[in-house]
Amino acid sequence: MTLHFHSMRSLRTSAQLVVSILILSCALLLTAAPAGAQPASVDPFPSPFGVGASHVRNRSVADNATWIPQMSAIGLRVFRSPQAGWGGLEPEEGKWKWDELDRQLEYLAEQKIEFGILLYGSGKWNQLDRPGTLPVNNLPAWSNYVSQVATHVKGKSRHFEIWNEPPNGTGKDQTPADYAKIVVSAYDAAKAAQPDCLVGLSAKSAHVNYLDQVIQAGAKDHFDYIVLHPYEVLNGVANNTGSEAVFMNIVPTVRRMLAVRNPAKENVPIIFTELGSDSSKGADNQAHALVKAYTMGIAQGVACIQWFEGRDGDSGPLGLIDAKGKPRPAYTAMQQLIQYLGQRPTYLGWVLLNDQHYGFVFQGSAGTVLCTWARPGKPQRVEFGREVRIANPLTTNVVEARSYELTIAPVLVLNVPESFVSQAKANRTKPFPWGGDFSDANSVSITFGETTAEKGLHTAAGADVAAAVIAYGGSARAGDVPGGNVFTVDPNFLNYTTVPLEITAVVRRNPANENSGFKLVYESKTGFKTAGGWYTVPDNKKWHTVTWKIDDAQFVNYWGFNFNLESDGNKFNKYLIQSVTVTKRTP
Known part of the structure; x- marks a missing residue:
């Protein structure tokens, strides 16, 4: 579900x-x-x-x-x-x-x-x-x-x-x-x-x-x-x-x-x-x-x-x-x-609190309102520069404070400091960022390790992929981590427009060398379809690179993602993923 x-x-x-x-x-x-x-x-x-x-x-x-x-x-x-x-x-x-x-x-x-x-x-x-x-x-x-x-x-x-x-x-x-x-x-x-x-x-x-x-x-x-x-x-x-x-x-x-x-x-x-x-x-x-x-x-x-x-x-x-x-x-x-x-309400624009946490500013019924919450991870304290009123929308409680420990639970900041309002208005027409602006990038990638490097490409696993799988002297993610084989490109990199793509994954079998493999399923002009056929991961002796060339991709996130490595009911998902890259090919 x-x-x-x-x-x-x-x-x-x-x-x-x-x-x-x-x-x-x-x-x-x-x-x-x-x-x-x-x-x-x-x-x-x-x-x-x-x-x-x-x-x-x-x-x-x-x-x-x-x-x-x-x-x-x-x-x-x-x-x-x-x-x-x-x-x-x-x-x-x-x-x-x-x-x-x-x-x-x-x-x-x-x-x-x-x-x-x-x-x-x-x-x-x-x-x-x-x-x-x-x-x-x-x-x-x-x-x-x-x-x-x-x-x-x-x-x-x-x-x-x-x-x-x-x-x-x-x-x-x-x-x-x-x-x-x-x-x-x-x-x-x-x-x-x-x-x-x-x-x-x-x-x-x-x-x-x-x-x-x-x-x-x-x-x-x-x-x-x-x-x-x-x-x-x-x-x-x-x-x-x-x-x-x-x-x-x-x-x-x-x-x-x-x-x-x-x-x-x-x-x-x-x-x-x-x-x-x-x-x-x-x-x-x-x-x-x-x-x-x-x-x-x-x-x-x-x-x-x-x-x-x-x-x-x-x-x-x-x-x-x-x-x-x-x-x-x-x-x-x-x-x-x-x-x-x-x-x-009138939307005024967005801000990133502490340069990373979501904030949206509105002209509300009795003043400006900042609706904000943190990205997944440890709570972070945000400074407002002056005392503000902060409403918890789940409880109706309102507190007054100069700073607040932001979590994934959204709060409403009332009578927003002018510096935040000005920044929001300046950002209103800019691309909404996802770990950076990839509007002009030629490729996006994700590389797994003790820390994951997401450069315009993301998985649907969220916190479930927090622990790295260390094997063979290198770092990877297990293919059977829920959501870890489901990928979304930054919408500013590619969205709706169809361009030739090359998708590359670097994989190997798990330490037990279990039979594993997958097929690439992606959003196309006619809905989800399979690129090529089934790929069997050869062995666990080394990393293997598999590449697909796609000419009819149309990424719109209608199910919330763009492509996945599908293992037929997770029967053959006993593999490790080191990295995935999506590149725009020259037509």
Whole structure:
């Protein structure tokens, strides 16, 4: 449940997915547009702070009433979507059931909650190969469903999200072109019914490759905002692997793709209609992940984040409150963020405290706010130069101090010293660093030893790879260390743009000389694929160099990493890694 947590969660039944309540959230104007971006010309939702629900928490007003009031009480004002699946609204062809949806619309309005509409599914009368299949077999019926919903909710909602995280929930053999067909059909129908409505193009995780293909297949100009669910990227942050730079690059990656495929839509709002963290890893850890997700989301220009979910339902312990309605630390953290940042925070820029620890400065509701936390490792004391107020978002405690021992637990520094604010503003348009700026580098590498030298290339192991394996008079990492064979290049080195690459790994078998090997699996233009075939590590007598040349890489971190050395279920991962290097080849 780390790298592939959400991809596994997405295998729920389509009935669960359909209500998995994607947000509506918004097509909105970016409160914190990334450097160089122009705000999209659409009305914003009232806040980047939103929430969603699983199926069992969103079937009816009775379900909503078990948790929505607690969300409204802390200032959450945006909800992903009431229950508007095609199958429930048109159970028989031409016969429409609006009663429950109407009750939900009225209830949400009473709670002062804005919402979008998730459009998905198919009526049982519309024969499909299996539930969840995109209804390309009957586009006129799909178009009519969209038209009916858009007409029915006119004046109450104008944001329409098309399908839940495709290619999940689509037919086995359905392609990006099939999704493009239902997007175009929905766009035309919704605009005819509500000319000022906004239509969202969506994809699972941070699957920018899929969006790229969908736009090329016909969806160009038929959307007003982009929807993603980057659970896996947040997992890296929640697991304290030091991968904040990857999370900070989600929006810039989408904009690079749009600049190439659909320039007219380059600056449309980007929203996360689902994003969450499993509290079974620790309730405090979940709250830390929430603070970091909203801090870095707003900083990079995410228009709205719908936390999944409000109250535990059928998708695991992900809620701000548990299944009995008891608030978790994440609930308090959400309330504290809204209190200090306000419903419309303005991002001012980033700083590195002590030249290494993350800090993001905002103009909040009553002054400047610095949200900060330390990189993994030993706590470090940070000096502020004068007395400041420091709020713990998990407890509501506020202390006054001139310095603070920073850890991986985020804190909010209130009324930030001007020197920090000035530095943040100066950094705002600069590349977000990950152990340096590798924007102009020709190669990046990682070399393992008693200390690991990461030069623009990183593993997903984080603290799990802290101990070196010393063998044969040299240093290495064991291939079976969790995450130690999963690699991410610095996004400033290479992201989205396809250039010829050479990837080199220096390996040998372990001291027991066990049979071992792997294949290189990497992000390509069409998703993950294997480079060449299986490589068997010859022996443990010396170090062996294996090299791959790749011409179609398209690194976008949609599962939070770019390539890995895959050993078929870890059966043959009994090898040592000395170093890995990625080099840009001359075309």
